[in-house]
Amino acid sequence: MSILQLCYVVSAILFILGIRSLSSPETARRGMNLASLGMLLAIIGALFSQQIVSYTWIIAGLLLGTLLSIPISLWIPMTKIPQRIALSHAGGALAACLIGIAEYYRYRTSLAPASMGIVAIEVMLGALTFTGSLMVAGKLHGILPGRPITYKGQNAVNITLFIVMVCILITITLSPEMNVMFYILLSLSFLFGIFLVTPIGAADMPVVIAIFNAYGGLTGAVMGFMLANRIQIITGALDGASGFILSILMCKAMNRSIMNVLFGAFGKANEKSDTHSLASDKNQPQSISVEEALPFFEQAKSIIIAPGYGMAASQAHHALREFVDKLKANGVNIKYAIHPVAGRMPGHMNVLLAEANVPYTDLFDMEEINPEFPHADIALVVGANDVTNPAARTVKSSPIYGMPILDVDKAKKVIVLKRSLSPGFSGIDNELYYKDHTWLLFGDAKESLSKLAYGFKRAWGA
Amino acid sequence: MPAGLEISDIYIFILAGFLGFQLISRIPPLLHTPLMAATNAISGIALIGSIVVAGENYDMVTNILAFIAVTCSTINVVGGFLITDRILKMFKKENTKGNK
Numbered sequence: 001m002s003i004l005q006l007c008y009v010v011s012a013i014l015f016i017l018g019i020r021s022l023s024s025p026e027t028a029r030r031g032m033n034l035a036s037l038g039m040l041l042a043i044i045g046a047l048f049s050q051q052i053v054s055y056t057w058i059i060a061g062l063l064l065g066t067l068l069s070i071p072i073s074l075w076i077p078m079t080k081i082p083q084r085i086a087l088s089h090a091g092g093a094l095a096a097c098l099i100g101i102a103e104y105y106r107y108r109t110s111l112a113p114a115s116m117g118i119v120a121i122e123v124m125l126g127a128l129t130f131t132g133s134l135m136v137a138g139k140l141h142g143i144l145p146g147r148p149i150t151y152k153g154q155n156a157v158n159i160t161l162f163i164v165m166v167c168i169l170i171t172i173t174l175s176p177e178m179n180v181m182f183y184i185l186l187s188l189s190f191l192f193g194i195f196l197v198t199p200i201g202a203a204d205m206p207v208v209i210a211i212f213n214a215y216g217g218l219t220g221a222v223m224g225f226m227l228a229n230r231i232q233i234i235t236g237a238l239d240g241a242s243g244f245i246l247s248i249l250m251c252k253a254m255n256r257s258i259m260n261v262l263f264g265a266f267g268k269a270n271e272k273s274d275t276h277s278l279a280s281d282k283n284q285p286q287s288i289s290v291e292e293a294l295p296f297f298e299q300a301k302s303i304i305i306a307p308g309y310g311m312a313a314s315q316a317h318h319a320l321r322e323f324v325d326k327l328k329a330n331g332v333n334i335k336y337a338i339h340p341v342a343g344r345m346p347g348h349m350n351v352l353l354a355e356a357n358v359p360y361t362d363l364f365d366m367e368e369i370n371p372e373f374p375h376a377d378i379a380l381v382v383g384a385n386d387v388t389n390p391a392a393r394t395v396k397s398s399p400i401y402g403m404p405i406l407d408v409d410k411a412k413k414v415i416v417l418k419r420s421l422s423p424g425f426s427g428i429d430n431e432l433y434y435k436d437h438t439w440l441l442f443g444d445a446k447e448s449l450s451k452l453a454y455g456f457k458r459a460w461g462a
Numbered sequence: 463m464p465a466g467l468e469i470s471d472i473y474i475f476i477l478a479g480f481l482g483f484q485l486i487s488r489i490p491p492l493l494h495t496p497l498m499a500a501t502n503a504i505s506g507i508a509l510i511g512s513i514v515v516a517g518e519n520y521d522m523v524t525n526i527l528a529f530i531a532v533t534c535s536t537i538n539v540v541g542g543f544l545i546t547d548r549i550l551k552m553f554k555k556e557n558t559k560g561n562k
Binding site for chain 1: 463464465466467468471474475476478479481482483485486487488489490491492493494495496497498499500501502503504505506507508509510511512513514515516517518519520521523524525527528529530531532533534535536537538539540541542543544545546547548549550551552553554555556
């Protein structure tokens with residue numbers, strides 16, 4: 001066993017310990033430091049490999065990469081983390097894809113079928129993950145339209161394309177010298193990544209981001225197979241497992257199957273259900289002003305806050321925390337209810353609240369918090385919409401029927417901060433707003449929260 | 463030279479997959495975003511493969527392809543660990559209000 005191999009074994013152990021440490025916020029930072037140490041060790045080991053004859057391109061790449069990584073890591077706002085993660089999925093997949101091309105280009109005349117098959121799979125997966133992740137990042141960032149883009153026969157086109165790709169894959173595996181076929185497969189894979197994401201709306205991005213995480217992991221593992229690099233097989237498998245688990249969790253949180261997300265084009269069926277729910281609720285929602293809302297908060301003993309992405313988008317989370325600080329100083333019990341898809345990627349909302357200095361001990365998952373809603377005096381909904389819609393429990397025709405939701409309607413009073421009555425991300429009208437114990441506080445969430453914080457004084461508190 | 467499929471590699475892949483499944487199921491939703499950032503950083507291990515290909519200096523085509531691969535993987539490694547730490551730094555327990 002060479003020293004290089006020993007380095008890789010130690011790195012693999014450190015990576016596994018690093019991931020394990022993420023099971024608690026207390027150990028996470030130290031564990032990740034271990035993992036980065038493992039990475040450093042592996043890279044130093046690789047730099048001493050015997051195959052290396054020239055360092056020019058290596059050093060150029062290392063320097064440029066380090067330089068480019070600073071702005072997208074240290075300066076990026078937390079609301080933009082999802083597109084940043086999607087971009088790095090694209091980058092990782094591109095790296096694997098290019099190495100696959102380079103290996104094919106160099107050894108194409110002497111490849112055995114088994115090696116050729118691995119190279120082809122790597123290039124295919126890498127290419128489709130690259131363009132697919134770029135599409136995800138574009139949709140999340142708003143460069144591309146967030147609405148699903150569909151046309152007739154879309155699924156047929158995608159499936160045909162996929163079958164053609166598999167056929168080419170088999171052909172070149174059997175006869176690796178077919179140069180043209182390889183590059184056709186490469187181009188088709190780039191195209192397939194784009195086609196795959198086109199029909200998926202921005203609301204489904206938490207799932208898609210996780211799916212591409214899994215693909216990226218698989219691509220890495222296949223690259224490990226190709227280069228006979230065991231540590232890369234291990235990290236690829238870990239990454240793939242992580243992406244796979246997260247995509248399943250996200251799908252469960254939206255009560256959809258992965259198949260349905262990829263081929264279902266959410267938002268298509270909405271027009272029908274919209275008219276239905278509006279017609280059945282003729283009464284107008286009750287609105288409330290900041291001054292009228294204040295006594296509610298002054299009498300409350302326990303409040304559960306249900307935040308949504310809209311809150312973070314309007315930068316209201318800092319104002320929210322200031323208001324909460326005042327409430328807490330007066331002995332009000334505050335909890336945050338976090339729906340798994342409250343943000344734009346798995347766990348996003350927790351990060352946004354942590355950014356506003358909300359202690360993580362106040363953040364509760366949906367399963368933990370739902371039984372507590374009936375005991376809460378006020379459920380304060382800030383920027384969340386579909387994840388609070390009781391229609392998911394009762395209305396069978398609703399597109400979100402069966403989706404697990406936060407039971408905010410079971411609280412004694414519900415106060416919703418909202419800009420207007422417009423429907424949420426999925427375009428579905430929310431029944432919650434028409435209930436007798438629900439009050440809507442219209443206006444910019446940040447402004448309303450600042451006013452509430454300013455106006456709040458409990459009579460017996462001061 | 464691209465390697466063929468070795469059976470021991472497949473064992474490693476499968477065992478690591480199961481290990482990943484066990485480890486990651488235990489991670490609370492609270493930390494799912496840092497988890498994604500962390501796996502991203504770790505998957506930047508593609509860097510070591512890219513480094514070797516870039517260092518072999520075969521011809522201009524492979525050099526440029528490998529150079530881009532080294533750059534992309536370095537971004538993932540450096541950026542991934544930086545942003546994971548930045549996110550994890552924000553998770554605090556009760557009573558840290560003063561230090562805004």
